[in-house]
Amino acid sequence: MIKLIRSLGRWGLGTFERLGRGHLFLMHILAGIPGLFLRFSLVIHQVYSVGVLSLLIILISGLFVGMVLGLQGYNTLVDFGAEESLGVLVSLSLVRELGPVVSALLFAGRAGSALTAEIGLMKSTEQLSGMEMMAVDPIRRVIAPRFMAGLISMPLLAAIFSAVGIIGAFLVGHGLLGVDDGAFWSQMQAKTDFYDDIMNGVIKSVVFGFVVTWIALFEGHDATPTSEGVGRATTRTVVHSAFAILGLDFVLTALMFGDE
């Protein structure tokens, strides 16, 4: 019994210590961000590897998610004779919910794990230590640009995901199932609000980008510098990011749409 309490205590202390370290790490990153505007090329380079290289998976997944939404939505709506509203259904689901959430999950799997592995390996090969000894702060030079890149890329990827998804739904709805294209687009335009729907989706994707990139970078920086340690950190990034995305999605949705 005492043993159980002791291990529970140790686990609790360990968790809180990591949480504390994670927050200090975040403060350090945020302090490094103003300096990045003087050397924006560092960020652009990272936007390429974090964002542009994630494009393919986002485009393909977005297309299929949209096509499935088109099929499923049509089947449900047609029972009520409301298949003309397919555009609204698809755009609201994607822009409010699926775009930010699914693209964040994909982003965590593609870019987040890569970031963790990269930083973890830099740590285990003493590159970060080496930078410190050259009087270059690795958090400002290596971590902050990647954080900024994640923050910039995530909303763009989510927007692209939603846009491609809508195209996918249109291809299925109009091309395959014969929904009127005029009704599809006009109802979508009429019922999708810029502030309530699109901006709320953008806010979600910014929050997810922030959290996923933070988790990925922290896990890499905090990894035990061995191949096993880096492997475990990469797994933790994907798992913790998924929890954080889905948990935060509930909180954000409740805050944004809870009183409607």
Add this chain to the structure above:
Amino acid sequence: MPLIKIRDLHFYRGNRAIFEGVNIDIERGKVTAIMGPSGTGKTTLLKLIGGQLRPDKGTIEVDGQNVHKLSRSDLYELRKRMGMLFQSGALLTDLTVYDNVAFPLREHTDLPESMIRDLVLMKLQAVGLRNARNLQPSELSGGMARRVALARAVALEPMMIMYDEPFTGQDPISMGTLVNLIHRMNDAMGLTSIVVSHDVAETAEIADYIYLLSGGKIIEHGSPVQLRRSGSQWVQQFMQGLPDGPVPFHYAGPEFKEDLLKPEEYA
């Protein structure tokens, strides 16, 4: 006045004492070696000098400044004047050899690219790798990576340079090259060098002064000649590489005979 003054240094990892009351003086312009068996905290000592770790007790002064009392920005200023060569080389794997050597110059100076190019080529020429400047670190052998790292470490013309196990895992030719380079760099650039190593022959060849470290304490110090003549059995064992002596061949524990008579352990 010595360049580095370590007084009463204590450092613990968990409950294990790495250093207990270590005093070391590193003289300017000399090559000083810190030697000892693996796991005695030689690399830890370099990290303490570089301010990457904090001692639990005692002081480390570099050029008259207490490293662990400095503010972050002052510590970084001091580090610009300290070079460190990591065992792995610690080259940035996403940059070419040229960009690696240019890295500290680009980070810390506003020199035009043309001048950076001249400086980088000079440093690479000194380590014999000017023509390897377009290679990626993954294309270099271990010895070449260390030479590139050396060129990078001296790019900002530091006052001192710390070598972490520079000879480990090198073939005889690159070993000889590195021994020669460390010696030449020290004299030509007026550096102060600290070499952490357990390769006795190579280190004794270039060191002006040697500290022998074991069990968290300085066991002996002196010039290579003095150490070879030391009466201490431990020093003799280490310097001559004898398998058994004061440092036992067998890991501490119960006697072999006792163990054989205890078959129930595996029953």
